[in-house]
């Protein structure tokens with residue numbers, strides 16, 4: 499087994515997940531004796547693991563602090579809510595993959611839709627002045643909700659002159675693709691996405707969701723082929739993102755992770771972690787997670803389940819989070835809330 503295969507082996511990635519080593523950079527930084535103790539792997543396996551992790555890091559050269567401060571090409575894509583944009587230090591970086599993971603119904607698609615509209619604003623209003631390519635891999639595209647969000651843009655974007663908002667023909671610039679299998683997803687990225695980007699029609703790619711196709715097309719035994727395809731897919735996204743200074747948002751599902759409680763007689767504790775394991779995590783520059791909290795927030799005639807948007811890792815962001823709610827006009831941060839705790 500070569501180094502890459504070792505790093506991607508389910509037993510190794512499970513061991514790394516167990517000890518909270520979430521990226522290859524963590525592996526490179528950990529000492530060999532620590533890795534051996536934490537993972538239970540043999541010394542020679544650990545040495546190979548470190549070599550493999552270092553090779554992966556070299557393949558994805560680091561982005562400088564200067565690039566991240568101002569976005570890789572001097573721009574960032576705002577979500578359109580000042581509270582959430584503050585959490586993200588300005589918004590989604592261009593030139594890298596941002597993953598948004600979370601359980602069903604937490605509001606991931608709402609974020610994808612909101613960004614598909616905010617990208618259309620000119621740079622002075624936090625957009626990139628072009629449309630979005632929205633790739634659906636499982637559910638049908640929520641067209642009604644998109645139209646509702648468009649109708650409510652004046653409310654969400656009170657920072658933008660109303661005549662500018664009404665002059666933007668938002669729905670003409672959201673390009674929707676449905677890809678029911680991995681082959682069509684790869685064709686969509688190599689042909690359709692490249693064409694739209696080359697013509698300057700699009701400056702955002704949303705994939706909703708990445709896990710769906712990789713989960714359905716591969717059995718547990720096919721892990722090596724699955725990881726190979728994952729790397730092909732992610733390097734396509736990387737190239738498009740870098741070449742066209744385009745943010746990429748990948749929506750991801752989560753899987754349950756069970757860990758024993760501190761008291762060995764106690765029950766197993768269940769938490770969730772993003773699907774697709776270490777092979778995928780290493781391709782992601784920014785990992786965000788959304789969850790639903792206890793309680794609801796009320797505003798006028800509307801109410802929303804309270805949510806939390808967390809920065810899990812990002813080279814330029816502290817680990818932090820922000821409560822949020824989904825309203826008719828979209829996702830907004832909630833700074834203080836009078837609860838209807840349930």
Ligand SMILES: Nc1ncnc2c1ncn2[C@@H]1O[C@H](COP(=O)(O)OP(=O)(O)OP(=O)(O)O)[C@@H](O)[C@H]1O
Nearest residue numbers: 600601602603604605606607608609643824825826
């Ligand atoms: N018009 C609306 N007004 C207020 N809230 C809404 C509206 N439309 C959707 N929502 C909220 O968004 C939730 C659905 O969010 P969304 O579809 O983004 O979830 P998701 O995380 O993408 O789920 P899945 O993984 O199943 O696709 C709904 O449960 C509802 O709470």
